[in-house]
Amino acid sequence: LNECEKLRNSSPAELRKLGVSIFKHLGAPRDYSELVVDMLVEASLVGHGSHGIRYIPIYAERIKKGIIDIKSRPEVIRETPSTAHIDGHWAFGQATAKKTFEVAIEKAKRSSVSAVAAFHCNHIGRLGAYTMMAAKNDMIGILTANVAHPIVQPFGGASRVFGTNPISVAVPAGEMKPFLLDFATSAVAEGKIGLSAMTGAKIPLGWIVDKEGHETDNPLDFSTPTGAVGEDGRLLSFGSRDSHKGYCLSILMEILGGLLTGAGSFVDGENVHSYENGILAIVLDIEAFTPLDTFKKRIDSLFRKVHTEPVDPQFEHGEVQIPGEFEWRNREKHLREGIEISDPLWEQIVNLAQELGIDTTHPD
Amino acid sequence: LNECEKLRNSSPAELRKLGVSIFKHLGAPRDYSELVVDMLVEASLVGHGSHGIRYIPIYAERIKKGIIDIKSRPEVIRETPSTAHIDGHWAFGQATAKKTFEVAIEKAKRSSVSAVAAFHCNHIGRLGAYTMMAAKNDMIGILTANVAHPIVQPFGGASRVFGTNPISVAVPAGEMKPFLLDFATSAVAEGKIGLSAMTGAKIPLGWIVDKEGHETDNPLDFSTPTGAVGEDGRLLSFGSRDSHKGYCLSILMEILGGLLTGAGSFVDGENVHSYENGILAIVLDIEAFTPLDTFKKRIDSLFRKVHTEPVDPQFEHGEVQIPGEFEWRNREKHLREGIEISDPLWEQIVNLAQELGIDTTHPD
Numbered sequence: 001l002n003e004c005e006k007l008r009n010s011s012p013a014e015l016r017k018l019g020v021s022i023f024k025h026l027g028a029p030r031d032y033s034e035l036v037v038d039m040l041v042e043a044s045l046v047g048h049g050s051h052g053i054r055y056i057p058i059y060a061e062r063i064k065k066g067i068i069d070i071k072s073r074p075e076v077i078r079e080t081p082s083t084a085h086i087d088g089h090w091a092f093g094q095a096t097a098k099k100t101f102e103v104a105i106e107k108a109k110r111s112s113v114s115a116v117a118a119f120h121c122n123h124i125g126r127l128g129a130y131t132m133m134a135a136k137n138d139m140i141g142i143l144t145a146n147v148a149h150p151i152v153q154p155f156g157g158a159s160r161v162f163g164t165n166p167i168s169v170a171v172p173a174g175e176m177k178p179f180l181l182d183f184a185t186s187a188v189a190e191g192k193i194g195l196s197a198m199t200g201a202k203i204p205l206g207w208i209v210d211k212e213g214h215e216t217d218n219p220l221d222f223s224t225p226t227g228a229v230g231e232d233g234r235l236l237s238f239g240s241r242d243s244h245k246g247y248c249l250s251i252l253m254e255i256l257g258g259l260l261t262g263a264g265s266f267v268d269g270e271n272v273h274s275y276e277n278g279i280l281a282i283v284l285d286i287e288a289f290t291p292l293d294t295f296k297k298r299i300d301s302l303f304r305k306v307h308t309e310p311v312d313p314q315f316e317h318g319e320v321q322i323p324g325e326f327e328w329r330n331r332e333k334h335l336r337e338g339i340e341i342s343d344p345l346w347e348q349i350v351n352l353a354q355e356l357g358i359d360t361t362h363p364d
Numbered sequence: 365l366n367e368c369e370k371l372r373n374s375s376p377a378e379l380r381k382l383g384v385s386i387f388k389h390l391g392a393p394r395d396y397s398e399l400v401v402d403m404l405v406e407a408s409l410v411g412h413g414s415h416g417i418r419y420i421p422i423y424a425e426r427i428k429k430g431i432i433d434i435k436s437r438p439e440v441i442r443e444t445p446s447t448a449h450i451d452g453h454w455a456f457g458q459a460t461a462k463k464t465f466e467v468a469i470e471k472a473k474r475s476s477v478s479a480v481a482a483f484h485c486n487h488i489g490r491l492g493a494y495t496m497m498a499a500k501n502d503m504i505g506i507l508t509a510n511v512a513h514p515i516v517q518p519f520g521g522a523s524r525v526f527g528t529n530p531i532s533v534a535v536p537a538g539e540m541k542p543f544l545l546d547f548a549t550s551a552v553a554e555g556k557i558g559l560s561a562m563t564g565a566k567i568p569l570g571w572i573v574d575k576e577g578h579e580t581d582n583p584l585d586f587s588t589p590t591g592a593v594g595e596d597g598r599l600l601s602f603g604s605r606d607s608h609k610g611y612c613l614s615i616l617m618e619i620l621g622g623l624l625t626g627a628g629s630f631v632d633g634e635n636v637h638s639y640e641n642g643i644l645a646i647v648l649d650i651e652a653f654t655p656l657d658t659f660k661k662r663i664d665s666l667f668r669k670v671h672t673e674p675v676d677p678q679f680e681h682g683e684v685q686i687p688g689e690f691e692w693r694n695r696e697k698h699l700r701e702g703i704e705i706s707d708p709l710w711e712q713i714v715n716l717a718q719e720l721g722i723d724t725t726h727p728d
Contacts, residue, residue: 111475112447115476155685156675156679156684157679159673169616181613242603242606245602251687252533255543259663261653265662289449290626309518320520320521322615323608
């Protein structure tokens, strides 16, 4: 392992090379290997290690098990000028989600608003990567997903029912950075518990309850299919110590992602494909309502105003932030300083590369 | 006042008569008087007194001040086959929101998805009334609004920035009741604090902070334009004791409602019309993705499953509920038992009617 230590502190570009080499050695085509690794490295760069390169060994496992079909490609099976329905054919989820947004953006350019749904879609990673495709095209992008594996309890409930069921919305700005809302409707993405379980760190109260329903800060009171290997505790919906509202969003994402798209849902019980993301994209053309320049100027004013509002002296971040700012700042920092990777994760990735016969210092 | 006591405990139908008479005497056309009062009585029936008949005297005041233009009607000023932009011309907000959904449903029938935005729109009341119009047409209805009057603090902030900026989504079911998500992105609708201030009741911790930023259960630490007349405390976004996520939704509703629609936003400062709701409706035709019957059967299964999940023994409601259930149950109860009205509110309504020369026992 020592010979690889230098790579670990090196640029994201070198991490990318190693990742792409791994998927190519697993038989994936070059374009998809690059797409998937770019998405994972980008998630690590913006500070969401939960959706980052920790998925390289997880996807490798899913490829070996036939859950991800590396050769297949998503396909539009039904469409109108403003909608499309996509069968992901169990290709990489990233391939299906990217195609979903490409189609949605194209349709919104012609029809002002579009809705595109996909099923048979593997784990798509960080949702914000796709909604930002719309923002880069001067449009508003909305993406919801369900995750069929049940780990989140309903409000007032005492069982594992929903997935972490995330949502993302991106909005273009003028001179300011775009707005990027991107979160699980659970208190956190399960991967954040998985990362803590891997390193033995405590988690904040309010994320999970243990299997008896008591609040806990121990990640090992919880288990997921992607890392945390403890007890069958339960994730809370966000804000659920105060409110039913996060739960309302959890069930809504289940409806839009799992039922409207034709994808699996926990309600299908034994028949469900635990790793499926049912996804729904909605894209809005701003110019259908407001001239783009006016809109962008007002967005800039809004963000500047919010940004300079008075701050609670107790607040850890020291200033009011715009959604997405956390990510842009992390990105700059990690491009400068490299991506932090825990020892156990690094070991997993290097072992995987070596199993595949890859020279980890000069991956091909 | 005594002669009216019996009306107070009588059927919603009699409350409707009195309300319609009040708006007619204020000069509003019959159709709009009926629409507005129906919406307000319905909100009280489903248990959202915050959006209910307490608005009869508030709207009367706004009519007298020229904020609501009782004679004007909303108008589509720009459209495509799948989008429309509506100028509400400061008519009753209910008239504009209803028209917004009528247009959106019609367009979604032809184009599978639609987006309709409105500005110059007065207070629209309870959002769920409009999204349910889509559900009744076997479609999914989404409605977001901003409220230009700033009372909600940003996550980590210490000033009044956002309105209560609500969202509603309605989804049709088969044999089960429809799904209805309908909430302020603040901890509560400001009207719920207004109602407590009126009766002197305490409010739960987690709703507001006082002007110094301390948690408080005293509604008089807070002031709003529609009832609460205390100090300049601040509403929290929902879940904000645990999470930034409610705040992300507050600012998103500001963008969609206040900026995309061309309506006012707190960012416009002195120039903003405090009572404006900028609204955006998105309607999705289920059949673009999944056969309606299949969808409805799966929705029924989902709701039945969630409904029978194990319950936290501490949970006050005793069973896991589907969003909307609270409202259907309240409606049945209030149709049986009548609508509860506090003495001060009842006094306001009766005084208003008497000022207008209405015989409150036999309103015309």
